[in-house]
Amino acid sequence: MRYNRSKGTPQQRNLDRTENLIQKGAVYMKININGKGIKVGDQLHQRIEEKLGKFNRFFGDDTIANVKVRPEKDQKCIEVTLKIQKHYYRAETIADDVFTALDLAVEVLEGQIRKHKTKIEKQIHDYAYMKEYLKTQPTPPAEAVEEPKIIKRKTFDIIPMDPDEAVLQMEMLGHSFLLYLDMDTEKVCVVYKRKDGNYGIIEPQY
Secondary structure (H helix, E strand, O other): OEEOOOOOOHHHHHHHHHHHHHHOOOOOOEEEEEEOOOOOOHHHHHHHHHHHHHHHHOOOOOOEEEEEEEEEOOEEEEEEEEEEOOEEEEEEEEEOOHHHHHHHHHHHHHHHHHHHHHHHHHHHHHHHHHHHHHHOOOOOOOOOOOOOOOOOOOOOOOOEEOHHHHHHHHHHHOOOEEEEEEOOOOOEEEEEEOOOOOEEEEOOOO
16 A cells, blocks of 8 residues: 655654555555545554455455545544555445544444445346347347437436536446536536446536
8 A cells, every 4th residue: 555645744754664564565555545634643543544455355456445534523524435446445434443433433344345245246147148048039120210209207306516526426326427517517427337447527618
């Protein structure tokens, strides 16, 4: 795991230790840690490194983890977002202490990753079965193609968010696009998944 650091921050004290781990092949994930209204000390850094390190056996060095730590009234809140290839996993947990909140967040992420892995395996199995089944079926006669028309209209509340949050929400919902209100420009935008696996944003110009 590699931390993004700037000189003078608490993370700087862990630089030598983390780089040694990287050189030994003990860590691969890139971790960005941001403490808002709370000091992220050496002990918490080490605990985050250990807890998120368990995901290394599943993913490569292109995995990015963004960790945000902040107080929440009389408790502590940890928000962890994992970007693994084209997929996002997110957990936000609150507990009396930051270490318990971290444990809970890791449990949530494990559940999301396990659920997604099961879903992918089922899709692969279903696809293989259907492909073999269709080979045994006669080709149906061609039918008249009806002109497509609008059959459904859907309304929903537009939530202010930044592009990264919009991508995360789209992935978690399993949609190919998402309409959202850009919190910086205050414009209604559309984020969508491209065929090459990347993402695009459609922004109106007034």
